[in-house]
Amino acid sequence: MYKPLISVIMSVYNTPIEYLRSSVESILNQTYRDFEFLIADDASDNVNVAEIIKSYHDDRILFIQNKKNKGLTDNLNYMLEQSRGKYIARMDADDISLPERLEKQFNYMENHPNVHVLGCFVKADSGVHKFGGNMSRQMRKAKMLFYNAGICHPSAMMRKAFLLEHDLSYDAACKKAQDYDLWTRCMEWTDLMAYPEELLYYREHEGQITRMDQGNADSQKMYARMIRKRFLKKMDVCLSDAEEEAFFKIGEKDYSYSIDKFDTIFKVLLDRNRETRIYSQVSLKNELCLYRIQRMMSMRDLRVKDIRMYSWVFSPMFLASIIIRCLLCTKSYNKLRIELKK
Numbered sequence: 127m128y129k130p131l132i133s134v135i136m137s138v139y140n141t142p143i144e145y146l147r148s149s150v151e152s153i154l155n156q157t158y159r160d161f162e163f164l165i166a167d168d169a170s171d172n173v174n175v176a177e178i179i180k181s182y183h184d185d186r187i188l189f190i191q192n193k194k195n196k197g198l199t200d201n202l203n204y205m206l207e208q209s210r211g212k213y214i215a216r217m218d219a220d221d222i223s224l225p226e227r228l229e230k231q232f233n234y235m236e237n238h239p240n241v242h243v244l245g246c247f248v249k250a251d252s253g254v255h256k257f258g259g260n261m262s263r264q265m266r267k268a269k270m271l272f273y274n275a276g277i278c279h280p281s282a283m284m285r286k287a288f289l290l291e292h293d294l295s296y297d298a299a300c301k302k303a304q305d306y307d308l309w310t311r312c313m314e315w316t317d318l319m320a321y322p323e324e325l326l327y328y329r330e331h332e333g334q335i336t337r338m339d340q341g342n343a344d345s346q347k348m349y350a351r352m353i354r355k356r357f358l359k360k361m362d363v364c365l366s367d368a369e370e371e372a373f374f375k376i377g378e379k380d381y382s383y384s385i386d387k388f389d390t391i392f393k394v395l396l397d398r399n400r401e402t403r404i405y406s407q408v409s410l411k412n413e414l415c416l417y418r419i420q421r422m423m424s425m426r427d428l429r430v431k432d433i434r435m436y437s438w439v440f441s442p443m444f445l446a447s448i449i450i451r452c453l454l455c456t457k458s459y460n461k462l463r464i465e466l467k468k
Contacts, residue, residue: 134153135216136149137202138167139169141219143174143175149217150219156226158232162188162209162210165189166191167189198302199301203295203296213235213285214283214286215228217280221326222329227246227281227326231283234321243285244282244284245283245318246277246321248325249324250330263313263317268412268413270306270357272354272377272413276310277309294312301349302345360404368387372384412447
């Protein structure tokens with residue numbers, strides 16, 4: 127049986143019709159043609175969703191219509207199982223893939239067999255989102271302890287053989303923040319790379335999960351915290367409830383926690399990591415010092431003892447990391463780094 131080289135997987139639930147049409151058509155109109163397009167309608171309330179998808183008479187579309195809502199995680203795992211392609215490309219029903227997205231990502235991965243997960247830069251309503259750029263695995267891993275510093279989920283292209291080899295799929299326990307969890311597990315075996323061109327238009331609107339979840343107990347923020355709590359457990363870090371809350375707020379850039387709590391977390395994380403060696407000690411210390419500087423500038427709460435405790439910020443290592451962070455924001459640096467990934 128013929129197997130396409132790329133399987134594009136997209137889950138749909140009550141997506142506005144005008145967004146859905148442009149999203150579907152952006153895939154069907156790709157310059158690269160050898161793909162299958164798995165679309166799962168997760169029991170949308172709007173019957174027009176299924177009608178719109180069925181109206182596209184394209185043999186590459188494999189339409190899955192759920193009788194009851196299963197949630198994004200289950201839908202993605204089912205489509206992963208059903209996919210036949212060498213590569214899995216993610217797509218969201220409210221975003222737009224630029225015409226050459228699949229072609230450029232496919233060609234890059236064919237020419238770089240050691241790259242297993244590839245995203246891209248992303249255009250967004252509020253500007254260009256680079257989603258972490260291309261950095262060392264140790265730097266990205268340290269960032270992931272505090273927030274999702276992975277690639278943009280709907281921009282991802284992954285090798286299916288890599289996922290199967292390491293038994294990687296979306297964690298059923300993560301109803302949201304699925305990509306955050308998956309990227310952290312992928313990084314045990316590979317780097318996350320981003321093609322240094324804007325190949326996806328990322329919509330920002332009121333109907334998005336991240337916006338709808340504000341104040342919701344079953345929110346993306348809650349699941350992201352659950353993932354970070356796993357990191358602490360892996361490091362064998364024990365924090366009080368107040369300290370744990372402060373730890374969560376560090377990556378969320380919520381400065382309402384006590385600076386004394388930050389000092390405790392700073393010391394505990396570095397001490398435990400010195401034992402477990404899960405993260406690069408330099409990368410972890412850089413992240414923590416950077417958060418302390420950001421808080422200091424935002425809250426203007428510099429204390430005399432900070433000069434001694436955070437003297438690391440005056441070290442050549444930290445200053446070099448700041449320069450690298452600035453370079454991560456430039457296209458030329460990202461292009462150079464991704465070309466060197468051979």
